[in-house]
Amino acid sequence: MGIGDVSKRVLLGRKLRSSQLGETLLPKRIALPVFASDALSSVAYAPDEIFIMLAVAGASAYAWSWKIGLLVALVMLTVVASYRQTVHAYPSGGGDYEVATVNLGRNAGITVGSALLVDYVLTVAVSISSASQYAAGAIPALVGHEATAAVVAVALLAAVNLRGVRESGTFFAVPTYLFMLAILGMCGYGVMRLLAGDLPEAESADLVIEPAAGWEGPLGQVALFFLLARAFSSGCAALTGVEAISNGVPAFRKPKSTNAATTLLLLGLIAISMMMSVIVLAKQMSIRYVDPHELDRLRTAGGDALPEGYEQHPVISQIAAGVFDHFPPGFYFVVTVTGVILVLAANTAFNGFPVLGSILAQDGLAPRSLGSRGDRLAYSNGIVFLAVLSMLLIWIFDAETTKLIQLYIVGVFVSFNLSQLGMIRHWTRHLRTERDPAARRKMVRSRAINTFGLTLTAVVLAVVLLTKFIAGAWITIIAMLVFFLVMRAIGKHYEEVELELAADEQDKVMPTRVHAIVLTSKLHKPTLRALAFAKATRPNVLEAVYVDIDSRATNQMLREWDERRLDVPLKVLHSPYREVVRPIVDYALEIRRANPRGVVAVFIPEYVVGRWWEQLLHNQTALRLKGRLLFAPGVMVTSVPYQLESSQAARDRRRRDDHRVKAGDLRRGRVVRDDDQNQVGR
Known part of the structure; x- marks a missing residue:
């Protein structure tokens, strides 16, 4: 339980189930x-x-x-x-x-x-x-x-x-x-x-x-x-x-x-x-x-x-x-x-x-x-x-x-x-x-x-x-x-909005083709996982996209790509003003204009972290990019998570908290006693 959850429980008290509504009358x-x-x-x-x-x-x-x-x-x-x-x-x-x-x-x-x-x-x-x-x-x-x-x-x-x-x-x-x-x-x-x-x-x-x-x-x-x-x-x-x-x-x-x-x-x-x-x-x-x-x-x-x-x-x-x-x-x-x-x-x-x-x-x-x-x-x-x-x-x-x-x-x-x-x-x-x-x-x-x-x-x-x-x-x-x-x-x-979202027969029509692009910043595990997941979706076209903002880093990326002999083509988008988001958005819209009845699927590798301050250090470009692509018609955005070790530590802490005996748990029947009179969480 995070500090925000603890503060909320102290301020508001424990949660109530919907079935307990009658108890509040x-x-x-x-x-x-x-x-x-x-x-x-x-x-x-x-x-x-x-x-x-x-x-x-x-x-x-x-x-x-x-x-x-x-x-x-x-x-x-x-x-x-x-x-x-x-x-x-x-x-x-x-x-x-x-x-x-x-x-x-x-x-x-x-x-x-x-x-x-x-x-x-x-x-x-x-x-x-x-x-x-x-x-x-x-x-x-x-x-x-x-x-x-x-x-x-x-x-x-x-x-x-x-x-x-x-x-x-x-x-x-x-x-x-x-x-x-x-x-x-x-x-x-x-x-x-x-x-x-x-x-x-x-x-x-x-x-x-x-x-x-x-x-x-x-x-x-x-x-x-x-x-x-x-x-x-x-x-x-x-x-x-x-x-x-x-x-x-x-x-x-x-x-x-x-x-x-x-x-x-x-x-x-x-x-x-x-x-x-x-x-x-x-x-x-x-x-x-x-x-x-x-x-x-x-x-x-x-x-x-x-x-x-x-x-x-x-x-x-x-x-x-x-x-x-x-x-x-x-x-x-x-x-x-x-x-x-x-x-x-x-x-x-x-x-x-x-x-x-x-x-x-x-x-x-x-x-x-x-x-x-x-x-x-x-x-x-x-x-x-x-x-x-x-x-x-x-x-x-x-x-x-x-x-x-x-x-x-x-x-x-x-x-x-x-x-x-x-x-x-x-x-x-x-x-x-x-x-x-x-x-x-x-x-x-x-x-x-x-x-x-x-x-x-x-x-x-x-x-x-x-x-x-x-x-x-x-x-x-x-x-x-x-x-x-x-x-x-x-x-x-x-x-x-209700009229606009009303379902009709045209909504059943399949897109003519799916053009998938996987955003790549480095050739590491999150990128490889995103490529594997994109392949599993079986798109008509699959390519990786890399934004060139530094020629030395771009050349290094191309060498590594060739050395690994990946069967996915790497598309390099040149960015003379060192922008990352705009070239990707423009490229996705260009694909969409070339095939109005098709779909552009954008796969974005993201880190999953366990501490709030780590979130400030990662995924900022991904957040801005998703915010821009949401307004692009015919463009679907998929986040492919990669869990860092800190996220595993956070899960372990939550698991221990869930099994920890808290005040009032015995009275509410949430714990039982073993033969040695120890309290054990259910």
Whole structure:
């Protein structure tokens, strides 16, 4: 086993057989943190965004916060109910993409696919960037290096997911459940103190928020509507990640659809409870929260500017500090698990993106490598692709959440709308043929749910585009367009290749003649073996080819050839510019042009070495030559290997490694004991 294999096994663990795929499926208790961490983690920033938007008109606008929260909760419940219909109707894991493709056509499916791919990338970038900002606030050494820390976190997260879905799910389950316990416990204790009348005010309660420029004075109906629409669209960031479960149905244990639907319901109820509790407590504790880039709008009660270096803590942090004012460990617990969950939230994308990529690859809309499972039965190429794109985005935007958040949720609401429309057509089509009254009633109810869901998500999409387009949503739309065009181009390429490669009767026609040439650099064992093998193929014409770049070496070669009295003619190609590859390629093409229906067979002797550095010392000309000849029509290239002693030593090492007893082999039944109690490899 080479050093590369050892590193891979240490990083990813032992390989899994294809028959072990069932062992990687998730029970509901693990599936919930795996697929719901993104939606649940939005509690850490969705309420903040609502208060930031309302703060534009001053603290008096906070009176609308709980109403906006209820509206966001209504949309979430509707989306959850809609996706419960989807996981039952389309349990294959295609989710929104499959629904749109089957019911609305290929272009609609590609649109949904591009929207979801962009949203998954943004999910990782936003979550990890937000976590890096939390980390920089706690660790001063990271200030100014947030992007680097975020990139490292993405790499570590990708490595964990490469070990397999079940392993990553188990790894993420504990922190996700701790986050639920922390937020619900904090809010529950806060409500108890509220009812008891001793709930303290937040640390920012004594501050005054100055309205932003243009928002001073009483608000008109149009201005108020626009303000609430902006706050609502920002709060809808809480809905991101809901769709991941519909794409991850194949990862659930049987009954897959039922377990996925149950997980969706649990996700919706928990996320809504957490979000509304945070919003209500923030309002009751008189929190004052503005855009971090506009801290100058915060003033003291006397109207004075805040001291230099004032740090505005997130909403959850301020609530925890107030609720646990006499119990500091409670505060640190809440803040710590919140920071951790923001990192783990990206895990939802690392589970959804690879599955979607594999489905797109199966449909010929993405590189087929995305549809291949790795050693641990995870879609490794999709995980790596997502990690690279996320790292690039984080680096470009310097891990600034306030910039990335403007690109968020556009893609997911595009997929929401097309998915709901597709489900409506799905139920309508089945109602035409269904005659069972009970089944028809169920279909009518499901269609009504999807219709209501389409209405709400269409309104939200319109609001998001209206309020966020100039702020950065246009970048997301361009990215979706790029993915759309790339997938269309890939699909067209695969279709053209399939037509071009379709077998017909002409493919059975034998070539009129085979002209074989054996490349010769020296008259040694590899050359003689290549000549012998070429003879065994019985070509019509066989000759050896030597490139003359040194007259003295050429004369020596001709003398040796004559002395051995080989029955194969030696063709010398003169190369005035000391090139080796070009004369051979030109000669092969010349033979091909002289006989278009014939085949030119080129035999290349190659050394087989056992050490990686030896490969750098041999076969370089052969590699370049094969690369050139691949583009020559009618030219076939055959490598004739000659094993050096180092290759034999490498085989012996592998053989010894295969028979060596490793940790865990006895438990797995891979070794037996002889009479002397010695362990012997099977």
